[in-house]
Amino acid sequence: MSTVETAVPILPSRDLSRAEAFYAYLGFQVARRGADYLQVTHGEIELHLYLADDLDPLVNSAGCYLRVSDPARMRSEWCGDGVSCLEVPGSEPYGETVFAVVDPDGNTLRYGPVSARAGSRV
Template sequence: MTTFTGSAAILPVGDPTTAAAHYGALGFTVDRSGPYYAFARRDEVTLHLAAVDRIDPGTSNSAAYLYVSDADALAAEWSGAGVAGQLVDPVDTPYGMREGAHIDPWGNLLRFGSRIRA
C-alpha cells in the first residue's frame, strides 16, 4: 500500500509577486517557480500559490487548515505584519481547539489552530 508523505493546499492568487510579498510578511519563505506559481513554506507547511486570471474574493472557496503550536502567538504575529486581508482572533472551540483565521486579499481562508492547553 502506498504511504502518503504530505500535502499542500493550492491557493489561487491574482498576482504571484504581490502574493509572495504577502505570504513573506506572514513569515513564510516564498520561492517563485516561473511567472505563475510560487511555493510558500514555513516549518512543516507548504502552500502553493497559483496565478488565476479571475478571482472573486467574495466567493472564493479556497481554504487550508494550519495546525500551530500557539494560535494566540500566531495571531499576534500576523496582526503586527501589516498585511492586507482580514484576521479573525482565536477563540476556544467545543472540540478542544483554539482557532483563528486569516483571509488573504484573494479570499483564501487560512484557518489555524492549536490544542487548548489544560
C-alpha cells in the same frame, strides 16, 4: 502499500507578486516561483498558489487549516501589527480554530494548535 505523508493546498491568486509579499509577511519563504505558480514554505508547512486571472476574491471559497505551535501568540503579534485576525465560531467539532486570516485573493487560512491533531478523525 505506500502511505500519504503530507498534503499541500493549492490556492488561486490573481496576483502572485502580491501573494508573495503577503505570505512573506506571514513568515513564509519562497521555495519556487514561476510566471504562473508560486510555492511558499514556513517550517513544515507548504502552500502552492497558481495564477487565476479571473478569480473573484469575494466569492473564493478556497482555504486551508494550518497547525502551528502557538496560534494564540501568533494571533496576538499579528493583531498588534494590524493584521485582521478573524473569529471562527462553531468550528470546534472540526478541530480547534484559534483564528483565521483571509489573504488578498480571498483564500482563508485557519490557524489552530498542533495538539488539535491528536485523536481527531474527520
